[in-house]
Amino acid sequence: MTQTTTIHGEKISLLRVLGPGHVWALGVGIVLVGEYMGWNFSVGKGGAMAALIACWVAGLLYTCVAMIDSEVTSTVAAAGGQYAQAKHIVGPLMAFNVGLFLVFAYTMLEAANAITLGYLIQTVGGMMGMTDAAGEALVLHDKPFIVLTIMFLAWLNYRGVYATLTFNLVITAIAFLAIIILFFAVKPWTTEVLQHEELLTGLPYGWIGVIAALHFGLWYYLGIEGTCQAAEEVRSPARLLPLGTMTGIMTLLIAATMTWFICAGLMPWEYLGQAVTPLFDAARLMDSMPLMVLLFIGTIFSTLASANGCINDASRAWFSMARDRYLPQWFGAVHPKYRTPYRAIVFLVPVAVLFAYYAPLDQVITFSILSGLLGYTFMTFNVVMFRRKWPLGSIDRGYVHPMHPLPALVLLLLCSATYFAVFLGYGTQLMAMMLFFIIASLWFHFHRYRYVRRGDQFSMPWPRPQGDY
Amino acid sequence: MPDISTLNNYQLIEYGAWGLSLLLGLWMLFDTLKTNMTYSEDLLTSSREGEIDDALVIDPPHQGGHR
Amino acid sequence: MKNGDYVPPRQSALGQFFDSMFLLALVFAALFAPLYLGLASGGKTELEVADKTTWSGLGQNAVMQAGWEKLGYTPETAAPLIISRFDYSFDQLALGVTALVVIGYFVLVVAFSKTEYREVIAERFGRRDR
Numbered sequence: 001m002t003q004t005t006t007i008h009g010e011k012i013s014l015l016r017v018l019g020p021g022h023v024w025a026l027g028v029g030i031v032l033v034g035e036y037m038g039w040n041f042s043v044g045k046g047g048a049m050a051a052l053i054a055c056w057v058a059g060l061l062y063t064c065v066a067m068i069d070s071e072v073t074s075t076v077a078a079a080g081g082q083y084a085q086a087k088h089i090v091g092p093l094m095a096f097n098v099g100l101f102l103v104f105a106y107t108m109l110e111a112a113n114a115i116t117l118g119y120l121i122q123t124v125g126g127m128m129g130m131t132d133a134a135g136e137a138l139v140l141h142d143k144p145f146i147v148l149t150i151m152f153l154a155w156l157n158y159r160g161v162y163a164t165l166t167f168n169l170v171i172t173a174i175a176f177l178a179i180i181i182l183f184f185a186v187k188p189w190t191t192e193v194l195q196h197e198e199l200l201t202g203l204p205y206g207w208i209g210v211i212a213a214l215h216f217g218l219w220y221y222l223g224i225e226g227t228c229q230a231a232e233e234v235r236s237p238a239r240l241l242p243l244g245t246m247t248g249i250m251t252l253l254i255a256a257t258m259t260w261f262i263c264a265g266l267m268p269w270e271y272l273g274q275a276v277t278p279l280f281d282a283a284r285l286m287d288s289m290p291l292m293v294l295l296f297i298g299t300i301f302s303t304l305a306s307a308n309g310c311i312n313d314a315s316r317a318w319f320s321m322a323r324d325r326y327l328p329q330w331f332g333a334v335h336p337k338y339r340t341p342y343r344a345i346v347f348l349v350p351v352a353v354l355f356a357y358y359a360p361l362d363q364v365i366t367f368s369i370l371s372g373l374l375g376y377t378f379m380t381f382n383v384v385m386f387r388r389k390w391p392l393g394s395i396d397r398g399y400v401h402p403m404h405p406l407p408a409l410v411l412l413l414l415c416s417a418t419y420f421a422v423f424l425g426y427g428t429q430l431m432a433m434m435l436f437f438i439i440a441s442l443w444f445h446f447h448r449y450r451y452v453r454r455g456d457q458f459s460m461p462w463p464r465p466q467g468d469y
Numbered sequence: 470m471p472d473i474s475t476l477n478n479y480q481l482i483e484y485g486a487w488g489l490s491l492l493l494g495l496w497m498l499f500d501t502l503k504t505n506m507t508y509s510e511d512l513l514t515s516s517r518e519g520e521i522d523d524a525l526v527i528d529p530p531h532q533g534g535h536r
Numbered sequence: 537m538k539n540g541d542y543v544p545p546r547q548s549a550l551g552q553f554f555d556s557m558f559l560l561a562l563v564f565a566a567l568f569a570p571l572y573l574g575l576a577s578g579g580k581t582e583l584e585v586a587d588k589t590t591w592s593g594l595g596q597n598a599v600m601q602a603g604w605e606k607l608g609y610t611p612e613t614a615a616p617l618i619i620s621r622f623d624y625s626f627d628q629l630a631l632g633v634t635a636l637v638v639i640g641y642f643v644l645v646v647a648f649s650k651t652e653y654r655e656v657i658a659e660r661f662g663r664r665d666r
Contacts, residue, residue, distance in 0.1 A: 090646065091649025092653065151489070158500070199603070205624065329547070330549075332514045337504075342504065377642065381646070423626070423634055433566060438641055441645055451545065
């Protein structure tokens with residue numbers, strides 16, 4: 001590898017400007033929207049109690065993900081996160097697949113956010129009770145706002161990462177505070193407002209419903225692993241990425257449990273299981289205008305923060321792949337002034353818009369969850385291979401996760417259960433997705449890989465891997 | 470966000486949203502084309518993975534940067 | 537770059553464009569095919585209830601009823617939500633095939649990756665005498 005420094009004018013690279021707050025905001029910002037919408041579909045799949053069990057089981061799954069991911073990431077300082085891990089540890093085709101998982105998971109999540117935001121504006125538009133001259137109720141359509149959300153955030157991302165993620169930090173913090181305020185407003189220490197005893201109905205589907213609920217249970221946390229997408233732009237990745245990821249998962253565990261507690265104590269599960277904006281509905285049930293406004297703002301901000309982080313992560317994954325020529329190298333360009341992967345950002349805009357415009361919400365969420373799930377499955381054998389090829393002590397690790405290989409085994413077990421959960425009800429999508437990845441893999445191995453430089457892909461200053469690889 | 474209660478014509482807001490989307494989209498497209506033509510392709514695609522270690526560290530408030 | 541390293545061909549602009557379009561088409565096919573073929577929605581069944589027109593007939597207690605009413609529902613409009621149930625009966629064969637495809641996919645990817653990875657390491661660290 002040649003040693004080159006980054007000098008303005010000759011070579012350009014992404015900017016290393018982000019601090020710990022940004023990492024937290026990128027991780028939590030993407031995910032927090034999961035408490036404002038989507039998680040409650042797990043109530044529909046198994047009942048309210050099943051959703052709580054799924055929430056905690058998924059929390060365990062994500063704790064494993066965060067631990068494993070933090071260890072590997074604390075040694076891989078490159079944009080693309082898991083993509084760069086796969087490239088160095090498993091091999092090029094795996095990396096290509098992981099890159100696609102990331103782009104899919106985040107672009108679909110971005111579309112889901114835009115849909116929710118549009119829906120909420122439409123709902124509030126309806127609640128305003130505007131009428132036209134003839135007395136007909138006016139309808140505020142969601143489509144223009146769906147498109148505007150994507151366009152505005154893409155534009156923000158185009159203009160630079162620092163402003164984008166600082167914006168995210170502020171709106172994520174407000175959205176998180178909104179949940180906490182609502183939690184205290186329902187007076188959880190009394191049964192004045194929350195009536196769990198009357199509303200919880202056991203397990204309407206029995207235990208198979210609990211497994212089925214795991215499918216959307218992932219949604220409470222999906223995307224937290226996005227923190228390491230920013231590795232190349234964080235000031236000291238080895239220390240900050242594990243810190244940001246771990247505090248992120250703790251924030252989410254707290255927020256997820258509170259959200260469940262509020263919603264399950266306020267509305268019948270049959271309604272909750274299909275609501276688009278459950279926390280906003282909870283505020284509506286409280287008969288308080290300030291709370292409604294607060295949760296309206298919280299929902300809007302959480303969807304914006306999430307979509308914003310998604311554009312950031314998806315474009316960086318796409319960019320990293322193009323830089324290695326896994327994708328056309330044209331996408332591997334950095335904007336000389338804004339220092340962002342501008343072509344990748346622009347290219348992914350129409351993709352997100354098309355999905356947000358035409359596909360229903362639960363489908364979009366399912367595709368996002370499936371892509372995430374494939375990525376978590378990859379992590380299980382990735383970390384085992386990592387420890388084999390570079391045992392402890394052979395390279396510098398910023399963080400070492402405890403009890404290896406137990407977290408990997410737990411993760412694999414939970415992933416298998418979740419595949420089964422997706423299979424229950426969404427088996428066709430699972431098959432379509434697998435077919436897509438198989439065709440894409442064959443295309444990469446037999447066609448695309450010929451444009452890739454072999455040795456250059458290994459960019460880490462690690463020694464030769466040990467053992468038989 | 471526009472204050473919905475003061476506007477009585479939802480279509481106006483919708484057209485506004487469409488127009489703003491179009492404007493932002495065109496801005497990005499135009500800037501992409503301009504950048505593509507102003508700089509050489511080799512410079513634009515000169516970023517390499519992992520090469521920024523110990524490189525320029527930029528302090529955002531003062532965009533100059535230091536080593 | 538050392539002698540003997542693989543030198544990839546330069547891809548033409550047209551080739552790059554074609555590859556991007558291929559991937560895009562594949563993505564849209566995978567995501568919209570289940571929707572258009574009408575295969576997307578999972579099976580649903582309906583719960584038997586005593587009476588679809590009253591809250592008690594739908595098995596709702598007073599607290600639940602208050603919740604529904606505040607959300608703007610009547611027994612008639614709430615009934616479809618209350619009686620709709622997912623159908624979790626499944627075909628063992630379909631499950632087996634799906635499991636095989638998922639496992640097969642990972643085996644395929646790891647196996648191909650392994651051969652490609654050997655080449656990467658050989659170029660990066662030099663070939664090893666065996």
